[in-house]
Each structure stands twice: as C-alpha cells, then as structure tokens.
Amino acid sequence: MKPNFNPSQGMKSHYFVTGIDGLRTLAVLGVIIYHLLPNILMGGYLGVPLFLLVSGYFVTYQFSRQLKYGGHINLGHFYLKRFRKLYPTLIAMLILTTAYITLFARELLHNIRAVIITNLTWIYNWWEISHGQSYFDQFGGISPFTHLWTLGVEAQFYLLWPLIITLLFVVFKKLRNVRRVVFLLAVLSAIEMAVLYDPANINRVYYGTDTRAFSLLLGSWLGLAWPLNRLRPNLQVNSRRLLNIIGVIATVLTIVxxxxxxGQSSFTYRGGMFLYSFIGMILMATIIHPGAGMNKWFTNPVFHWVGQRSYGIYVYQYPVMVFYERLIKVGNHPLLNALVEIIIILVVSEVSYRLIERPFTQYQWSKLPADLQHVLETHHFSWQSGAKILVSALVVVIAFIGFCQPNRAPKKTAVQQRIEQNHQATEEHNKKIAKGDNVAEASGNTSKLQKQYDLTPAQIKAAQKLKITAIGDSVMADAADSIQKLMPNAYVDAQVGRQGSAAPDVIKQLKAEGHLSKIVVLNLGTNGPMTQDTLDDILSSIGSGHQIYWITAHVPTKPWQQTVNNEIKDLAKKHKNIHVVDWNKASQGHSDWFASDNVHMGPSGNDHFARLIAKAILTKK
Structure with missing residues (x-):
C-alpha cells in the first residue's frame, strides 16, 4: 500500500490524532486485565509494546521535522517537556507506596532504596534483570514496583534517541537510508531477544532496553516512513476502504x-512479540492516517478520558492490586474483585491527574520564586492549602523513614524454612529410590503412621507399597516430607514458583531418567493458570499407560483458582485415566491446616494433603 502523501498537500503540523487515546486505552486495559485476570487475558502484557510504539512514532516524527527544517533537535526543550510529564506522577507514586509499605507491609522495605534510586535515575529495568522477580511471577512476594521497568526503557529511549537519530542523519544523509537503518536496528533487537532468550530466566530479555527496543524502533520507523504532516486527508474510496480493512484486521489480531x-512461551521471545509489535504498528498507521476512518472509530469521550490518564493508570495499577490482594481473598470472587480494583485504580489515577500530573505539567516553574514571594507577602494561604501541605509532609516523612531503614532481607517464614529443609531431605530420598534402596518404613512404625494420617493399618500398609511420581510446585515441596513418610516409594519433583508451562520438560526428563511411575500425581496451578496447549503438552509428555491424579489448587488470594480447578475437572471428564484429588474442597473450613498465606500448609495440613492423595489412589486401585 502506498503512503498516499504529498509534501504540498499534506495535513497541517498541529493536527491532533484523537484516536491515539483509543490505542492507549486498548493498551492500558490489556495490561490491567492481564494483571487482574491472567487466566482470561494471558497476552495482555502486549499492551506495553503499543505504548512503546506510540512513543517511538511521535518522538521520531518530531525529531525528523526539526532536523529537516531546523537542522538540529532542541534537546533542552524536549528533555524538559518529557521529564516534566514523567517525574511528578512517578515521584508521587514512589512516595505514597513507600509510605504505605512503611506502615503496613514492612517486609517489602527490602531493597527499597535501590528501587527508588534506580527508578529516579531511570535504570530500574536493568536493576530488575539481576535483582527483581520475573514479570510473570504473580504469587510469592509480588513487588508493587515491578511494572515500572517500562518507564526505564522509555526514559532511556528519550535520553539516547535524539543523539542517535541525529547521528544517523549526519552519516546517512538521505531519509530513505535512515529509515532502512532504523528498521534494521528493530530487526536486530528482535534477533537479540531470540538469541538471549533463556526459558529458565526470562528477565534479561523481558526487561532489557536493547531486547525490547524493537517496539520503539518500529514506531520510529513509522515516524519516518509515515509522517503525519504529509498524509493526505482526501483519499479515493478504494484507498480509504483498504486502510479501514487493514485497520480492522490489525485491531482483531491485536486483541487475539x-x-x-x-508470556512464558518460547514463541513469544522468538518472534512472537516482534510480530505483534509489527501488527500494532500497522494498526497505529491506520489510526494516524487522516484519510481513513480508524481515527474516528477509536475516538470517543471514554477513550479520551482513559487515554489522557493512561500514564497515571499504568503507574498506580500495581500498588493498588498488590495491596488490595494482601487484604482480600480475590480468588473466591475474581470478577467482582477485579471490578473493585479497577474502580480504585481509576479513582486514584483521577485524583493524581487533577492534583499532580496536570498541574505540575502545566506549571511554569520559572515563576516559582515569584509565586512564593507573593504568598509570603500577601499571606494568601487558605486552610485547604495548609491541610494539603500538612498531609503531604506527613506522607513524605513516613516514606523517608521507610527509605532510611536498614536493608534487611525479610525473615524467612516457617513455610520457607520447612520447604528448604524438605528440599534437601527429598533429594536424598529420591536418590535412594533411584538406587533401588529399601525406603519403606519399618513395620513397627505402622501405629505411629496410622495415628498421624488417620488411616487404617491396611491403608497404611498399602500406601507404603505405592510407587508414584509426584510433580508440583511450592505446595508439594512443602508437603514432600509428609508424602514420602506415608508413601516412601514416592519420587517427588517439586520446585518453588513452578508454572504449569514448565511441567512438560520436567516430565520428559523424569521419563528419560526412568523416574516416571505408572501413577503420576500433579500439583500444578498454584502460580498461575494454564493454557489448553500447556495442558495438552503435559498429557502428551506423560503419555499413555499412566494413571494421573491431579490435585486442585487452593489459592483463595488469586483470581485463577476457580479457572485452574475447572480445567482439572474438565480434563478428568474427557480422560478416564485422569482423577481429581479435590484438595480445594477437602480443605474448606480448615483454616487451621494453613499458614498465614492461606495457600501453603502447616505440619497438620501437610499430613492431610498426603492423606488425601493416598486415599484417592487407594480408592481407584
């Protein structure tokens, strides 16, 4: 498709693309819904590339015009404008969040100074690579700052791109040559992501500026190849129809x-994210073009409202969700709680927009000394202003106290200590099984086991003979000791933070080493929902001839609990060799079985967990 632009018949430079607010709305909704309901919108994180595309386009479009007509970029004006928008909201969020943590979540003060300093210096994404948690770790100890990596990538782009684009124009002279180099850089960035991708640790490619630059660079290429001021508003009917069709298709593909x-699929990092960034670029091109109908279709009061506040919405979303979900068991009513969280996010963002973002962005800071002098001389100081200053000062003081706290890692909980101890014991036990050693309990302990697990002597004897392979996450790692005491021939492979998507490789390795028994017990779903492809891969990896006992998830603090459990029950209906071990149902009303997180168990809960598994297997034998 030809660009349909003419230097003598283009749009005026002050033309405002209202539909970009609609694109920002699509992006921020994708990100928020992903964070709230990852089981529903597993690819909502793709909203981030849309934000980066928009930044890349308008920044580069502006630079190309300045270089063409003025010969240089007004760096001072550009930096001042960008950072006047970025800093106030970011600083407010950092102060408010740190104050809340200081008062109500002190264990999150660990590394708080590093988090704040790296955010203020726009290098937080690089700090996250080596110190932060995975963006997709949505269970244990979630940081309310994780999402700010994006701001680091954008700010670094704002700092470096004016210098790079100027150098490209100096070296390559002609616009078409610069365009080719920019597109090549985008492709190289995507290739680097694919080469550096490590499924065991995706932080490097997910947070890295270089490996995420392709979205910014694709937007930049579009700013050079599809300049707004040269796009014709009056197109032939066929051209307009073609643009609209392409725009609609790109919209549908983006939503798909x-x-x-x-986000944990290898395809995502080996071309998938680049592909969807390219589709997003096509979508943005059709919205930008004044001759198409896409800009109108993406324009309405709701999109405008959200789009104008999208920065604040993005910045405040994670703290609201993290703190809300610390207090409320969202897993019991995920949709209702998601709606409540969205409302809170929008309210907080609106207050911030009115009191911080808009006033600080529009204020002429050169007038500050004169305004202060005027207030002091006229004593024009209302009680409302005094109250605002007092409250703000109190919040700042509390945040500063938290900032100054010694950087101590939070003490390990009883669950964490038990998991660490069990991990070593489980490995030793697994080695004995692998060697063929006799690991069964002495018959004299039958009465002790009978009392501990509330089973009959016959059940204890039968359980001692069971040969099973148990694969799971931290819940099973916690219960491994109880499982192997009751079923000493159980080979347990459990890992903290394990996602369902990691299970197929684990299963294949166990099968290759000869450790995959005919009876397979699965405890997957604590850390997130599983796609149908993941479920199919798990079953395919296990293969035929196995009886599978799948334990339901008990994660009342997370929205995917019911989704995971429904998936397990649906699989059992479709496959005769899959049996549901309904831990979620069995544990209802037994809060005394669980630790403070209401997910991992205490010693009594671990015994009941192991007992339920054994009874489920013995019932079917």
Whole structure:
C-alpha cells in the first residue's frame, strides 16, 4: 500500500490524532486485565509494546521535522517537556507506596532504596534483570514496583534517541537510508531477544532496553516512513476502504494476541512479540492516517478520558492490586474483585491527574520564586492549602523513614524454612529410590503412621507399597516430607514458583531418567493458570499407560483458582485415566491446616494433603 502523501498537500503540523487515546486505552486495559485476570487475558502484557510504539512514532516524527527544517533537535526543550510529564506522577507514586509499605507491609522495605534510586535515575529495568522477580511471577512476594521497568526503557529511549537519530542523519544523509537503518536496528533487537532468550530466566530479555527496543524502533520507523504532516486527508474510496480493512484486521489480531500469546512461551521471545509489535504498528498507521476512518472509530469521550490518564493508570495499577490482594481473598470472587480494583485504580489515577500530573505539567516553574514571594507577602494561604501541605509532609516523612531503614532481607517464614529443609531431605530420598534402596518404613512404625494420617493399618500398609511420581510446585515441596513418610516409594519433583508451562520438560526428563511411575500425581496451578496447549503438552509428555491424579489448587488470594480447578475437572471428564484429588474442597473450613498465606500448609495440613492423595489412589486401585 502506498503512503498516499504529498509534501504540498499534506495535513497541517498541529493536527491532533484523537484516536491515539483509543490505542492507549486498548493498551492500558490489556495490561490491567492481564494483571487482574491472567487466566482470561494471558497476552495482555502486549499492551506495553503499543505504548512503546506510540512513543517511538511521535518522538521520531518530531525529531525528523526539526532536523529537516531546523537542522538540529532542541534537546533542552524536549528533555524538559518529557521529564516534566514523567517525574511528578512517578515521584508521587514512589512516595505514597513507600509510605504505605512503611506502615503496613514492612517486609517489602527490602531493597527499597535501590528501587527508588534506580527508578529516579531511570535504570530500574536493568536493576530488575539481576535483582527483581520475573514479570510473570504473580504469587510469592509480588513487588508493587515491578511494572515500572517500562518507564526505564522509555526514559532511556528519550535520553539516547535524539543523539542517535541525529547521528544517523549526519552519516546517512538521505531519509530513505535512515529509515532502512532504523528498521534494521528493530530487526536486530528482535534477533537479540531470540538469541538471549533463556526459558529458565526470562528477565534479561523481558526487561532489557536493547531486547525490547524493537517496539520503539518500529514506531520510529513509522515516524519516518509515515509522517503525519504529509498524509493526505482526501483519499479515493478504494484507498480509504483498504486502510479501514487493514485497520480492522490489525485491531482483531491485536486483541487475539491479548487472549492467546502466553508470556512464558518460547514463541513469544522468538518472534512472537516482534510480530505483534509489527501488527500494532500497522494498526497505529491506520489510526494516524487522516484519510481513513480508524481515527474516528477509536475516538470517543471514554477513550479520551482513559487515554489522557493512561500514564497515571499504568503507574498506580500495581500498588493498588498488590495491596488490595494482601487484604482480600480475590480468588473466591475474581470478577467482582477485579471490578473493585479497577474502580480504585481509576479513582486514584483521577485524583493524581487533577492534583499532580496536570498541574505540575502545566506549571511554569520559572515563576516559582515569584509565586512564593507573593504568598509570603500577601499571606494568601487558605486552610485547604495548609491541610494539603500538612498531609503531604506527613506522607513524605513516613516514606523517608521507610527509605532510611536498614536493608534487611525479610525473615524467612516457617513455610520457607520447612520447604528448604524438605528440599534437601527429598533429594536424598529420591536418590535412594533411584538406587533401588529399601525406603519403606519399618513395620513397627505402622501405629505411629496410622495415628498421624488417620488411616487404617491396611491403608497404611498399602500406601507404603505405592510407587508414584509426584510433580508440583511450592505446595508439594512443602508437603514432600509428609508424602514420602506415608508413601516412601514416592519420587517427588517439586520446585518453588513452578508454572504449569514448565511441567512438560520436567516430565520428559523424569521419563528419560526412568523416574516416571505408572501413577503420576500433579500439583500444578498454584502460580498461575494454564493454557489448553500447556495442558495438552503435559498429557502428551506423560503419555499413555499412566494413571494421573491431579490435585486442585487452593489459592483463595488469586483470581485463577476457580479457572485452574475447572480445567482439572474438565480434563478428568474427557480422560478416564485422569482423577481429581479435590484438595480445594477437602480443605474448606480448615483454616487451621494453613499458614498465614492461606495457600501453603502447616505440619497438620501437610499430613492431610498426603492423606488425601493416598486415599484417592487407594480408592481407584
């Protein structure tokens, strides 16, 4: 498709693309819904590339005009404008969040100074690579700052790109040559992501500026190839229709990506994210073009309202969700709680927009000394202003106290200590099983086991003979000791933070080493929902001839609890060799079985967990 632009018949430079607010709305909704309901919108994180595309386009479009007509970029004006928008909201969020943590979540003060300093210096994404948690770790100890990596990537782009684009124009002279180099850089960034991708640790490619630059660079290429001021508003009917069709298709594909592109799939990092960034670029091109109808279709009061506040919405979303979900068991009513969280996020963002973002962005800071002098001389100081200053000062003081606290890692909980101890014991036990050693309990302990697990002597004897392979996450790692005491021939492979998507490789390795028994017990779903492809891969990896006992998830603090459990029950209906071990149902009303997180168990809960597994297997034998 030709660009349909003419230097003598283009749009005026002050033309405002209202539909970009609609694109920002699509992006921020994708990200928020992903964070709230990852089981529904597993690819919602693709909203981030849309934000980066928009930044890349308008920044580069502005630079190309300045270089063409003025010969240089007004760096001072550009930096001042960008950072006047970025800093106030970011600083407010850092202060408010740190104050809340200081008062109500002190264990999150660990590394708080590093988090704040790296955010203020725009290098937080690089700090996250080596110190932060995975973006997709949505269970244990979630940081309310994780999402700010994006701001680091954008700010670094704002700092470096004016210098790089100027150098490109100096070296390559002609616009078409610069365009080619920019597009090549985008492709190289995507290739680097694919080469550096490590499924065991995706932080490097997910947070790295270099490996995420392709979205910014694709937007930049579009700013050079599809300049707004040269696009014709009056197109022939066929050209307009073609643009609209392409725009609609790109919109549909973008939404499909939101629902389907698993953030932990290798395809995502080996071309998938680049592909959807390219589709997003096409979508943005059709919205920008004044001759198409896409800009109008993406324009309405709701999109405008959200789009104008999208920065604040993005910045405040994670703290609201993290703190809300510490207090409320969202897993029991995920949709209702998601709606409540969205309302809170929008309210907080609106207050911030009115009191911080808009006033600080529009204020002429050169007038500050004169305004202060005027207030002091006239004593024009209302009680409302005094109250605002007092409250703000109190919040700042509390945040500063938290900032100054010694950087101590939070003490390990009883659950964490028990998991660490069990991990070593489980490995030793597994080695004995692998060697063929006799690991069964002495018959004299039968009465002790009978009392501990509330089973009959016959059940204890039968359980001692069971040969099973148990694969799971931290819940099973916690219960491993109880499982192997009751069923000493159980080979347990459990890992903290394990996602369902990691299970197929684990199963294949166990099978290759000869450790996959005919009876397979699965405890997957604590850390997130599983796609149908993941479920199919798990079953395919296990293969035929095995009886599978799948334990339901008990994660009342997370929205995917019911989704995971429904998936397990649906699988059992479709496959005769899959049996449901309904731990979620069995544990209802037994809060005394669980630790403070209401997910991992205490010693008594671990015994009941192991007992339920054994009874489920013995019932079917």
């Amino acid at each position: 990506g939101f629902f389907s592109l698993n």
